[in-house]
Amino acid sequence: MWWLPHVFSILGFFLGLILLSRILRERRPPASTLAWLLVIVLVPYLGVPLYFLIGGRKHRRLAARKDRLYTVPTAHEEPSLNAIERILLAGGAPRTSMGGRIQLCSTGEETFMRLTSLFQNARSTIDISTFILGGDETGHAFAEILAERARQGVQVRLLLDGLFAFRPKRKQLACYTRAGGRLAVFMPLLRLPFRGPANLRNHRKIIVVDGETAVVGGMNLASEYMGKGHRNERWRDLSLIIEGPAVSHIHNVFRSDWAFASGDAAAPETYPLLKQVGDANLQIVASGPDVPGDTYYDAILTALFQARERVWIATPYFIPDEAIARGMVLAARRGLDVRLLVPLRSNHLTADIAGGSYLRQIAKAGARIYAYGKGMMHAKVTLIDRDLAIFGSANLDMRSLFLDYEIAAFLYTPHEVAEFDAWFQALMAECEAGIPEPGSLRALAEDVGRLLAPLM
16 A cells, blocks of 8 residues: 555645635635645644634625624615715725613623613514533523513523534523423534534624513623622623614624524515614624625724824734734824723733733833733723724634624714723723733744634
């Protein structure tokens, strides 16, 4: 069998060529493209299987199996567009929804109370998509409420991402499904790689009750995020309750994800147009493998370069690509008020190491770094000047920007932006200002982390 090594070498060569062609067509950030090309060419026996496991980004066949997003019409006239709205519309996002009403929940206790009330008062439907349902007190409490509402005839649908679908206890989920609640798992790991690479996770957090009230943000349904009583160790995070026409767009994203995960046939568009209930103008933006381009990323980058007064960003994991890092550096050098709020130590050491050099680069340009040291800070907020707030499930790292399924709300009304401003001011008062210089070993680890970050 002397010829087998030659056959395998030839097959490996052609497989490598196919992967290289595919990577170039994916239109990744240049650093990510170069990193994958080098790994596959120089270490093919590692790079090729690694790419099949975690390397995919945009998958046309996978996206084609999902219902179209953004198909709910709006009855309102299109407003005069700013640059961000134009970028989002050009990328396929829905038009800005006028006349919404929002409420910012700034603690896990407040979010838990509001969600409990929404579920208990639901009249017809409860739709939930969460990255994590805890097997703890909070997860159990929600499972009990949802099971009881299902027994009372409310249609309850619960969508869990396959990566953490094992977190809730089997008994917990069994009680829920026996009561009539429906459960679906998004891209279960045991079925991969047949339904897509393992790295494409549904990180969206969406709750829609009766098709009229939506909740988005970064909180999962677990005790580290929310619960009945106050806990000092609970993570600092935000949730946004939304009413009005924008809810229809959020609901469409959930329904597309649900149909894909559950195998249900596409549901007809039966939800009525929602009335204006307030003064908030917001635009709902989904990102991920089911969206053709990188519209969310493009909007973030545009906002950085067009900012006139300030750029305030809160994110638990800061691993930007070079373009975003450069945009923040140039904003600081232009004399803008650039502030970055991050946890002093996050729950992922690798993320802290990979992002450390970026933080120091931006700080040296004149930006102010605020490190929250009283626990984990998990909120994801960007404020540009006084008329744009961006809030949702996406971290400012390359995984959220280019890989995961995410959802965000772009808010354009100054009053709503001011609410996020107040949250920033309160939390920055609890933070340590600045970032210490690393030791030689830490500096080396950060440099290596920055080099490998495009592969994450």
